[in-house]
Amino acid sequence: MKSVQGDEQARTRPPYPEPVDIERKAQWTKSAFDQYGVWQLVTTIPAVLTQVFKMAWRIDRRDVLVMVGAQVVYGIGSAVALAATARAMVPVLGSGSVSHRVHQALPALVVIAVAAGVGRVAYGLASWSVGRLKPRLMTAADVAVVEAMLRVELSAFLRPEFSEEHEAAETGSVRCDRLIYDVQSFMSALIKLVAAFGVLTALHPLMLPVLVLAVLPSGVGAMAEARIEHQVHTANSTGRNVRGMMRWHVTAGKLADEVRGMSMAGYLSYWYRTLSKRLDDRTLSGAGRQLRANLVAAVFGGLCLSLAWGTLLWLTVSGRMSLAIAATAVLAVRTALGNLTNVVHYAASLFHSSLFLGDWKQFIERSQALMPAAGTVPAPREPETIQVRDAVFTYPNKDRPAVDGVSLTLRRGELVAVLGENGSGKSTLTRLMTGLYTPDKGQVLWDGADVSRIDVNEVWEQTGFVTQQFGYWPVSARDNITMGQPVTLDDDRVWEAVDAVGMRGAFEELPRGLDTLLATELWGGVSMSGGQWQRIACARVLYRRPAVVVMDEPTSDMDPRGEHAMFRLLREIAPGRITVVVTHRLINTKVADRIIVMDKGRIAEHGTFDQLVKGGGLFQELYELSLDRGGRGL
Incomplete structure (x- = not known):
């Protein structure tokens, strides 16, 4: 009967809930387009080029010099070849026998062949240097992000915008791989374009403005496409971030037993597919906008290109340009059009990459402001006391402080236990003691020195911390x-x-x-098992032999034998250092010299185990509940 009821319940179960659609807050994260217009960003391309060259210069000066020098040689070779082509066209299209015309054009043809060969060698050297620079430039950008994440103060991770800025910076570091290639291609096309423009201007000055006009719509269209793609990318940043978090949880072997044992696979798969589709739909909507921008650019580009060829035809028919010059102009126009198109394409790509590089740069710069202050007061060595005075700390998006006006003193040689119900402020208090968090109000003093004025790196060199979420x-x-x-x-x-x-x-x-x-x-x-990992986390602290030991639920995954041994060890190492242990198992607090009981961010009571267990307060209530495992009091 129960089995039938279970089947019926399964058939009438409500559908899976959809992922929450988290809005990107404009006041949290501003991308490059949020702060500048298109024209302002276009004008920043020289600055982007300068920044890329500075980054590359710090990595390998020789490769930068090879890349730039080879590109210049390649451009000179292209100009020489085009100019020699113009000279060769005169005898080739002139009068006389074929052998006579070829003989007259031979010197120019030799110059063309030599210039082309030199150009190919130079281009190969430029590509070789770019191939060497690309991975190291990307690594440098990636390492900068990782080091920023390692060095920002702990409270930065509490800011909702920090996660989105980090995700954008990660994309920017990946785009560095594309950026150096775009720089090389842009330089190559630009140098060849300058050469073609020089030849065209010498042939007829009217051809230059007409040719620029022919590719201008393509450039505007490419910029618009880049802008739309970046806007979509930015709009999807929160969704990608949440999806990445869920992906880690779904694919981590650490959670595989819970996923299977709780029949969560169906829901998690639905959640992941639904959010992915939501991101894809937003991307597809941007693709439609990009298509419209490209179609408009293509129509105007075709009209302008027809104007360019019409102008060349008019100059030839009207006699303003000889046939030989016209033939050279055709070749120069084709060369210039190809290179001008490449300049526009790679400028747009460079412009696009610069947006992501701007996000990366913005994150690195903002991270500097989030790093702990250097401090002007030396950290006391092996402090005798840690004092917390009227400390208040509130987490973002919370109304009630996690720690609310707490004052206490910890002394060297003393083992202090901190306990309380979930959310009472125990872990937050330990982070304030050790300089991981800075109180919104009040002070934390090490031997009378305010931790906010000390270089916290000197503080952390003297601490050993076992957190609830320790590293595997x-x-x-x-x-x-x-x-x-x-x-x-x-x-x-x-x-x-x-x-x-x-x-x-x-x-x-x-x-x-x-x-x-x-x-x-x-x-x-x-x-390793969970309990073994927890022992390893405790061993890390013991290896350091720090002056201040803080252990937050250090035995939650251990068996009774391991738990007993660990608290006996804490008692043994307490002389000569300040030791704080956070625990929910009240029986373990017997080893403590003093017990601090937290309740709603405040110290509810304090004293020894014998004092508190009969004190009629929160400790006695929790202790008696811990003994009532059979539920007799329910």
């Missing part, structure tokens, strides 16, 4: 302990930390010992 780093077992900050040349200190958290047996079983990669996704890598 895809590096070797050794590097997962030292995190690339070894303090000795041997592994003795690594094994001390491993022994302290009870992981020697597991590490000795690794196929390559401490060199084993702790990531099953990598060849030769192995996996």
Whole structure:
């Protein structure tokens, strides 16, 4: 009977909910087009070229010089070949026998052949230098984004616009690969165009303005197309960001058991396909606008091109231009048209790439303002006290402070436990103590020095932090302990930390010992359980031997034996440092010298375990609930 009811419920289940359509807030993120018009952006192309050359110059000066020099030689070769063609046309189209005309044109033909050969060699050298610069330029842009993300203050990740700006910067770093190619192609077409224009102007001055007019509509159309594409890209930034987050959750092996055990695959697939279609629909709407812009540009471009050829025909028929000159003009016009079209095309592509490069540059510049202040006060070494005075901290889009007027003092040699219900402000308080967050009001003092005036990097050099969401780093077992900050040349200190958290047996079983990669996704890598990873996170702190230890739920994934050993270890290492542990398991707070009980961002009570367990306050209530596992009080 129950099975039938279950089947009936499944058939009448409501449809999957659609993903929330998150709007992009204009006041959060402004792209290049939000701040400048088309003409202003066109005029910035020289500045973009300068910026690209500066970036490339810092990477490899020789390759930049080769690229520029080869392009100049290539352009000179094109000009010489075109001018020699004009000289060769006179005898070729003149009177006399074929052999006589060819003999007269031979010197010019030799010049054409030599110029063409030199030009091809120069073009090959330019392409070689670009091929060397492209990957390194892209890497430099990518590394700049990664380093910015590593160095901005923690509160930057709380700003809703920061995520969108980061996503735009990632696209900009990828476009650097295309940008250097566009620069080379633009320079090549421009130099050849100048050569063709010089020949055309010498043949007849009227041809130059007519030829420029012929490709002007194509240029305007290409700029309009680039603008539409960038607008669509910017409009989709939030959706792409959310989709990327969901993609990581869906494809991460860490969550595979929950996805299957909770029958979530159908919903997640629907969610991903629905959001992807929403992004595609927006992109397709932009494609229609691009088509209309291109059609209008094509119509006007065709009319203007007809005008150019009509002008050449009129000059020839009216006798204002000889047949030989006209033949040369035809060749020059074709060369100029091709190169002018390329100039417009690559200028538009360069213009397009510059928009994304502008987003990248904007992110890098804004990240500088989000980095912690250098500080003017030296950080105390091995502080005796940490004082929090009337600290207030509120998260963005929240009305109630997470920490609301908290004052307390932590002393060296003391083990302090912080507890409270979910959302009471425990983790936020620990981040304020260690300079990860700066209070909106109030102060945090290390030995009387305001942390907001200290170089927080000096503060963090003295802290060891186990967070609730610790890293499963895809590096070797050794590097997962030292995190690339070894303090000795041997592994003795690594094994001390491993022994302290009870992981020697597991590490000795690794196929390559401490060199084993702790990531099953990598060849030769192995996996660890959640509890083992948590022990590794604790070992990282013990390896550092910091003056201030903060552990936020350090045993939530451990078995009872491991949990007992860890809290005994915390008691042992407490002398000589400031130690703070956040926990929901109240029985573990017996090892603490003092207990801080948080409630709605404030300190509800504090004292020893024996004082609080009979104090009639929140601690006693939570402790008694923790003992009532059988639900007798319900």
